[in-house]
Amino acid sequence: MEVIRAVCPHDCPDTCSMLVTVDDDGRAIRMAGDPEHPFTQGFLCTKVAKYLERTYHDERLLQPQIRTGAKGEGKFRRATWDEALDLIAARLQSVIDEHGAQAILPYSYAGTMGLIQGESMDRRFFHSLGASLLERTICASAGAEALNVTYGTRMGTDPETVGEAKLIFLWGTNTLTANPHLWPFIRKAKDNGAKIVCLDPLRTRTALASDEHIPLRPGSDGAFALSMMHVIFRDGLEDRAYLEAMTLGWEGLRDRVLRDYAPEKVAHICRVEPSVIEDLAHRYATTRPTFIRLNYGLQRHGGGGSAVRAISLLPAVTGAWNDVGGGCLLSTSGTFHELNLSALERKDLSPPGTRMINMTRLGEALTKTDDPPVKALVVYNSNPGSIAPDRENVIAGLKRDDLFTVVLEHFQTDTADYADVLLPATTQLEHDDLHKAYGHLYMMYNRRAIAPLGESLPNSEIFRRLAARMNLDAPELRESDETMMRQVLSGMPFTLDELKERGSIRLDVGSPHLPYRIGAHVPTPSGKIEIASQRAVAKGLDLLPEYVPPYESGERDPELAKRFPLALISPPAHSFLNSTFVNVVSLRRSAGKPTLEIHADDAKPRGINDGKKVTIFNDRGSFTAEAVVTDRVRPGVVVAPSIWWAKLSDDGRNANHTTSQAVTDIGNGATFFDNLVEVRVH
Structure with a gap:
C-alpha cells in the first residue's frame, strides 16, 4: 500500500x-x-x-478510435496510435496546404485546471502551426476584466481570514455546491456571531444555510449594489479617508448613484422592497469586517462585467479592504503573477496577425466563419457538444462532412460522437501536473498515483507526438513535462523539488493578505483603485460604474419579453461540474433526471403540475424536462440545473439549445443566464 x-x-x-x-x-x-x-x-x-x-468507468476510452459511421452516430473502430497520429497529421497538413493554418481551430477550456495538461504543449503546438487562436472566455472573463480595469488585477480577500468577518454576503454563489471548502470559514464566522446573507434568484442549499435570502431578479445585481451605494453616500456612511487615499473618481460615483440609483427606483428593477436595500446598505456600512463572496453566475448576463465592477467597489466605498476578513473575493488568480506562463505557452511562436475566434461563438465559427473557414477542429479538456451555447448551431457545425474533428477524451461524450478521430487521454491519477488555485493562495503539485490505463496518454505527450509527426522539430516542442514545470516556476520563490516534497506551498503574500489596505500598491495606471477608469472606456464601458440591463429583458426588448416572459438560468447541478461526472451512474442517480424548477404563480396559468413533462423553448431551440413546482425560485424565473449530456436526456437536448452566443459587456464572456423562454406542457 x-x-x-x-x-x-x-x-x-x-x-x-x-x-x-x-x-x-x-x-x-x-x-x-x-x-x-x-x-x-x-x-x-x-x-x-x-x-x-x-x-475506472466501464466506458472509459482506452485506445485510439477512428470513425466508421456518420457524424453523430458514435460508431468507431479501434486504431493504433501510429495509425491515428498519421491520419491526424496528414489531414491537418492537407488543411494547411489548401486553406492555411488558420483554418485549424483548437478548442479547450477547464476539463483540467492543470498547467501542464491544460496549457503547455498544446499551446506550443498550435502556435507553431499558426492555427487560429481561441479566445477562452466562456466562464470567468467578464468579472476578470471588470476587476482588471478597476483594481489592475484579480486579487481579493484572503479566504483563510473569512472567519473574522461579522457580516458576509454570498452574492451569486451557491457556496455549498460550488465552493464548499470556504464553508468551514463561513461557519466559524457564524459561530462567532456573523450574519450570512445570500443574494440569489434561487433558494439554494447555501441560501437555506444562511441567515437571510434576498431573491434578486437575475441580472439586476449591479443595480442593487449601486443603490446600496446611494444609501451609503446619502447618509454619510462612506469611508472618506479610504476613498481619498486609495481611489480615483469616487466623487463622480457618488454623484451618479445619488442621482440615478435611489432605492425606490431600483427596487422595481430588482423585484425587492426599497426597505431591503436600505437595511442591507446600513448594515453593510456600519459593520466591520464585512466580506462579499462573488461567484460567476451573476456575470453570465449581458451586463455581467458592469455588475462585478459595481459590487467589487462596495468595500472601497466603506473601507472594508482595510480589515482582516473584510473586502471582496471573486478570484485569487492575480496573486499567482510570478508564474512564468509565457514560457509555458510560448505565444511568441504564433505568427503576428493570427485571428482569434471566441469559444462562446463556436456555432457561428463552424457555420459562418470564412476567410478561411474552419476546416479542422481539435477538442480537448472540453465538451462543446454539451456546454457551448446555442447548441443547435454547434451541432450543425460539428455535423459538417468537410470538418475534420479530433477529440482527446476520457469518454464518448456528446462532442466525441462527432469526432473523426478519438484519442484516449489520461485522468488526473495517471499523470503529474501543477495547479494554481483561484479560490485560495496555494501552489500545488499533483503526483501521478497509477500507471495510465489502457493506451491512454497525457495531453502533453499527445501533442508532443503529433508535433513530431508533422515534422515540427523546434526544441520547445520536445521538452518534457518536468522541464516545462521548472520553466513555469522559474519566477517563484520556491523550486519544483520543494513543491514536490511539500505538495502545496502558500504564496509569499503575507498573512493575512490585505491587497488593498491603505498604503498598498494598486497595479493600475494611477496606482489607485480606478472607480473612474479610462481602461474601462477603452473596452466599451462607461467611465463610471453603471447598471447594464440583461440583453433579453423588458428593459431592452419589450416585444421579446412578451413572447418569452420567463428568465431561464441553468446553474450547476449539485452532482455535476459543468458536463463532467454526468456519466457517473451514482451521481446521475443522485441528480435524478433533467428538471425545471418553476414557481406556482407561473405554473398554474400554464396548466403545469409537479412532475409534468414540459417543453422549454425560444427562437433558438427547445428542450424538455420534468417540472418541479416550488417556491424555491421567484416568480418570473425558471431554473434548469445543468449541464446534462444531451444524449443522456430523454429528448437528446439540454438547456444550451435555448442559450445565446451573445457575449458580455466586457471580457467577451458567455451570457448563459441572459435567456428568455416560454414553457408549455409537453
Whole structure:
C-alpha cells in the first residue's frame, strides 16, 4: 500500500489536496481529502468523492478510435496510435496546404485546471502551426476584466481570514455546491456571531444555510449594489479617508448613484422592497469586517462585467479592504503573477496577425466563419457538444462532412460522437501536473498515483507526438513535462523539488493578505483603485460604474419579453461540474433526471403540475424536462440545473439549445443566464 498526494483537477476554486491510496497491484482503491491542507482541510465534495468511479468507468476510452459511421452516430473502430497520429497529421497538413493554418481551430477550456495538461504543449503546438487562436472566455472573463480595469488585477480577500468577518454576503454563489471548502470559514464566522446573507434568484442549499435570502431578479445585481451605494453616500456612511487615499473618481460615483440609483427606483428593477436595500446598505456600512463572496453566475448576463465592477467597489466605498476578513473575493488568480506562463505557452511562436475566434461563438465559427473557414477542429479538456451555447448551431457545425474533428477524451461524450478521430487521454491519477488555485493562495503539485490505463496518454505527450509527426522539430516542442514545470516556476520563490516534497506551498503574500489596505500598491495606471477608469472606456464601458440591463429583458426588448416572459438560468447541478461526472451512474442517480424548477404563480396559468413533462423553448431551440413546482425560485424565473449530456436526456437536448452566443459587456464572456423562454406542457 502507498498513499500519494494528488490535486483535484476540476474547474472549482477549491483546488483540493487529495490522498490516493494505491494497493500493491498498482490500483487506486481509496480517495480522501488531505487533512494537512490549511484550506481544503481533509474533505472532498460529493462529485470528486466518486472520482475512482470515473477513473475506472466501464466506458472509459482506452485506445485510439477512428470513425466508421456518420457524424453523430458514435460508431468507431479501434486504431493504433501510429495509425491515428498519421491520419491526424496528414489531414491537418492537407488543411494547411489548401486553406492555411488558420483554418485549424483548437478548442479547450477547464476539463483540467492543470498547467501542464491544460496549457503547455498544446499551446506550443498550435502556435507553431499558426492555427487560429481561441479566445477562452466562456466562464470567468467578464468579472476578470471588470476587476482588471478597476483594481489592475484579480486579487481579493484572503479566504483563510473569512472567519473574522461579522457580516458576509454570498452574492451569486451557491457556496455549498460550488465552493464548499470556504464553508468551514463561513461557519466559524457564524459561530462567532456573523450574519450570512445570500443574494440569489434561487433558494439554494447555501441560501437555506444562511441567515437571510434576498431573491434578486437575475441580472439586476449591479443595480442593487449601486443603490446600496446611494444609501451609503446619502447618509454619510462612506469611508472618506479610504476613498481619498486609495481611489480615483469616487466623487463622480457618488454623484451618479445619488442621482440615478435611489432605492425606490431600483427596487422595481430588482423585484425587492426599497426597505431591503436600505437595511442591507446600513448594515453593510456600519459593520466591520464585512466580506462579499462573488461567484460567476451573476456575470453570465449581458451586463455581467458592469455588475462585478459595481459590487467589487462596495468595500472601497466603506473601507472594508482595510480589515482582516473584510473586502471582496471573486478570484485569487492575480496573486499567482510570478508564474512564468509565457514560457509555458510560448505565444511568441504564433505568427503576428493570427485571428482569434471566441469559444462562446463556436456555432457561428463552424457555420459562418470564412476567410478561411474552419476546416479542422481539435477538442480537448472540453465538451462543446454539451456546454457551448446555442447548441443547435454547434451541432450543425460539428455535423459538417468537410470538418475534420479530433477529440482527446476520457469518454464518448456528446462532442466525441462527432469526432473523426478519438484519442484516449489520461485522468488526473495517471499523470503529474501543477495547479494554481483561484479560490485560495496555494501552489500545488499533483503526483501521478497509477500507471495510465489502457493506451491512454497525457495531453502533453499527445501533442508532443503529433508535433513530431508533422515534422515540427523546434526544441520547445520536445521538452518534457518536468522541464516545462521548472520553466513555469522559474519566477517563484520556491523550486519544483520543494513543491514536490511539500505538495502545496502558500504564496509569499503575507498573512493575512490585505491587497488593498491603505498604503498598498494598486497595479493600475494611477496606482489607485480606478472607480473612474479610462481602461474601462477603452473596452466599451462607461467611465463610471453603471447598471447594464440583461440583453433579453423588458428593459431592452419589450416585444421579446412578451413572447418569452420567463428568465431561464441553468446553474450547476449539485452532482455535476459543468458536463463532467454526468456519466457517473451514482451521481446521475443522485441528480435524478433533467428538471425545471418553476414557481406556482407561473405554473398554474400554464396548466403545469409537479412532475409534468414540459417543453422549454425560444427562437433558438427547445428542450424538455420534468417540472418541479416550488417556491424555491421567484416568480418570473425558471431554473434548469445543468449541464446534462444531451444524449443522456430523454429528448437528446439540454438547456444550451435555448442559450445565446451573445457575449458580455466586457471580457467577451458567455451570457448563459441572459435567456428568455416560454414553457408549455409537453
